[in-house]
Amino acid sequence: MYAEEVAEMAGRIRDEDIALVRERTSIAEVISDTVTLKSAGGGNLKGLCPFHDEKSPSFNVSPARNVWYCFGCGAGGDAIKFLMDAEHLSFVESVERLAARAGIQLRYVEDDRSAPRPRPQQGQRQRLVAAHAAAVDFYRAQLSTAGARKAREFLAERGFDRAAAERYGCGFAPDAWDLLTKHLRQQGFTHDELVTAGLSRPSRSGSLIDRFRRRLLWPIRDLTGDVIGFGARKLFDDDDGPKYLNTPETPIYKKSHVLYGIDQAKREIAKQGKVVVVEGYTDVMACHLAGVPTAVATCGTAFGADHIGVLRRLLMDTDAVAGEIIFTFDGDAAGQKAALRAFEDDQRFVGRTFIAVSPDNMDPCELRLAKGDLAVRDLVARREPLVDFALRHVINRYDLDTVDGRVEAMRRAAPLVAKIKDREKRPEYVRKLAGDLGMEIEPVQRAVLAAANGQPAGGSTAPARPAPVTPSVDSPRSMVEREALKLALQEPVLAGPMFDAVEAAEYRHPVHVAVRAAIAAAGGAAAASGGAVWIEQVRDACDDLAGQALVGELAVEPLRIDGEPDPRYVSVTMARLQWGSVTGRIKDLKSKIQRINPVSNKDEYFALFGELLSLEQHARALREQAAGGL
Numbered sequence: 001m002y003a004e005e006v007a008e009m010a011g012r013i014r015d016e017d018i019a020l021v022r023e024r025t026s027i028a029e030v031i032s033d034t035v036t037l038k039s040a041g042g043g044n045l046k047g048l049c050p051f052h053d054e055k056s057p058s059f060n061v062s063p064a065r066n067v068w069y070c071f072g073c074g075a076g077g078d079a080i081k082f083l084m085d086a087e088h089l090s091f092v093e094s095v096e097r098l099a100a101r102a103g104i105q106l107r108y109v110e111d112d113r114s115a116p117r118p119r120p121q122q123g124q125r126q127r128l129v130a131a132h133a134a135a136v137d138f139y140r141a142q143l144s145t146a147g148a149r150k151a152r153e154f155l156a157e158r159g160f161d162r163a164a165a166e167r168y169g170c171g172f173a174p175d176a177w178d179l180l181t182k183h184l185r186q187q188g189f190t191h192d193e194l195v196t197a198g199l200s201r202p203s204r205s206g207s208l209i210d211r212f213r214r215r216l217l218w219p220i221r222d223l224t225g226d227v228i229g230f231g232a233r234k235l236f237d238d239d240d241g242p243k244y245l246n247t248p249e250t251p252i253y254k255k256s257h258v259l260y261g262i263d264q265a266k267r268e269i270a271k272q273g274k275v276v277v278v279e280g281y282t283d284v285m286a287c288h289l290a291g292v293p294t295a296v297a298t299c300g301t302a303f304g305a306d307h308i309g310v311l312r313r314l315l316m317d318t319d320a321v322a323g324e325i326i327f328t329f330d331g332d333a334a335g336q337k338a339a340l341r342a343f344e345d346d347q348r349f350v351g352r353t354f355i356a357v358s359p360d361n362m363d364p365c366e367l368r369l370a371k372g373d374l375a376v377r378d379l380v381a382r383r384e385p386l387v388d389f390a391l392r393h394v395i396n397r398y399d400l401d402t403v404d405g406r407v408e409a410m411r412r413a414a415p416l417v418a419k420i421k422d423r424e425k426r427p428e429y430v431r432k433l434a435g436d437l438g439m440e441i442e443p444v445q446r447a448v449l450a451a452a453n454g455q456p457a458g459g460s461t462a463p464a465r466p467a468p469v470t471p472s473v474d475s476p477r478s479m480v481e482r483e484a485l486k487l488a489l490q491e492p493v494l495a496g497p498m499f500d501a502v503e504a505a506e507y508r509h510p511v512h513v514a515v516r517a518a519i520a521a522a523g524g525a526a527a528a529s530g531g532a533v534w535i536e537q538v539r540d541a542c543d544d545l546a547g548q549a550l551v552g553e554l555a556v557e558p559l560r561i562d563g564e565p566d567p568r569y570v571s572v573t574m575a576r577l578q579w580g581s582v583t584g585r586i587k588d589l590k591s592k593i594q595r596i597n598p599v600s601n602k603d604e605y606f607a608l609f610g611e612l613l614s615l616e617q618h619a620r621a622l623r624e625q626a627a628g629g630l
């Protein structure tokens with residue numbers, strides 16, 4: 001289809017112009033608008049594929065070759081193809097968008113014989129975006145007219161000065177039936193274009209009228225900064241429409257994807273690895289101005305799976321580098337219900353979702369007005385894991401001073417804990433729940449297990465068995481530790497320097513730790529020349545009986561590689577070994593950071609945060625090292 005469209009287009013946009021667009025376009029910049037890219041080595045970049053669902057990045061971009069390719073789903077192409085796929089544009093629209101970006105004036109041809117003439121026809125998207133851009137200018141100018149006094153007051157009362165209104169492009173839809181419509185028609189936009197854009201609508205009499213009247217307007221932009229719609233706030237009591245009115249679904253405005261403020265917030269979201277989801281336009285403005293630049297809001301719909309998709313790519317949400325989604329709620333029942341619904345929706349996100357409930361039922365905009373910028377930053381900083389929030393919410397409904405109340409609360413809370421996808425976290429929450437309820441761990445654990453098995457929770461007849469707790473000896477973690485020790489014992493000349501450089505603290509299994517210590521006590525693998533003498537030295541240096549037996553075992557067990565081990569195999573093995581412990585440390589550090597109030601413990605917070613950043617960098621380097629050759 002792509003090739004056909006190219007062929008079809010050859011007679012419309014001049015070939016040399018298309019070539020020029022390709023040449024002057026930075027593919028990395030274009031893709032970075034929607035996908036966060038990190039270095040993949042060798043000048044290449046990678047990120048999470050926007051065309052299929054994935055947790056680790058297989059979407060690769062080669063700026064040198066001007067192409068992108070996904071190893072996960074096989075999609076690929078140039079910058080033009082990327083825009084076509086990612087933004088659902090036609091070939092013409094993509095070329096036009098890139099040309100505008102690169103400042104290239106396109107020339108069009110009817111066919112080969114006719115002379116080139118400028119812009120006879122543009123793609124639909126570009127027309128609708130142009131109509132919106134003209135509408136923004138129109139509405140913005142209206143904001144300083146006499147009729148817009150109420151709109152200016154609305155902004156001022158909420159702490160937004162002229163500069164803030166300018167920054168967000170706020171405007172006013174005047175008290176008139178068709179001022180905007182006429183204005184845009186004069187600029188050459190057609191009846192159909194204005195209706196399709198959602199800016200105008202046919203009246204009962206059949207004439208075209210403005211969609212928004214006597215309202216304060218916020219332009220809604222997509223990731224790239226193009227205005228694709230408006231949000232409109234009611235200002236007058238005799239306006240019997242809803243409080244907020246948004247652009248209807250159009251070819252460019254899909255409310256399930258739209259996040260207000262994303263154009264201004266995207267760089268900080270990618271940089272900080274977190275996003276703050278608030279409920280309204282004024283809350284986004286208040287957060288940004290208060291120093292929470294990662295805030296966005298949904299527009300006229302609940303936060304859903306498509307929004308998660310948009311954010312995951314910005315957050316580069318992978319196993320190693322996980323983003324945080326923080327929801328702010330003003331503490332009312334509706335907000336809490338929305339938060340609890342996350343349990344039903346995307347389970348993958350439960351562990352990374354946080355709730356910030358503002359004090360005194362204030363939204364961020366009200367909070368900033370009443371208590372200042374610091375209070376808004378503090379609200380976000382005092383976020384709480386969704387699971388904790390949900391448990392507290394359930395437990396609070398019961399009287400824990402009575403036995404009946406405690407048992408009932410346990411029955412209601414156990415299914416929530418059972419739903420936690422990350423099974424490693426469950427015991428932690430069982431302990432926490434038991435503590436909160438003031439109960440023993442045992443019955444709580446039984447209730448959670450029963451709920452996990454789909455049995456009625458806490459019933460005295462439920463024959464719940466405790467889950468097996470013996471850790472698997474053949475875990476990948478143990479295996480890689482074993483492999484490293486085998487290399488040190490069997491191939492000390494080859495593996496010695498790299499092996500010695502990785503500290504004993506990186507090993508987890510106690511017996512492995514003992515053998516690692518014995519190798520160090522015997523003088524280190526790098527100094528050994530190998531053979532039976534070396535094995536004897538390590539065995540003698542080992543003061544752990546199980547360790548001594550293991551040394552003999554590992555000295556003869558075949559390495560898990562076909563053929564001779566080489567430096568790359570050693571490097572990959574040692575990287576995989578450290579990878580496990582580094583990701584464990586990242587997890588611990590994150591949970592520690594989460595418990596710290598960055599306002600009152602600023603120094604500690606930033607010290608830990610710095611440590612986290614360098615650990616994450618280390619983890620990425622290890623992941624690349626571990627991927628080499630396997």
Ligand SMILES: [Zn+2]
Pocket residue numbers: 049050051052059070071072073074075
């Ligand atoms: Zn893909």
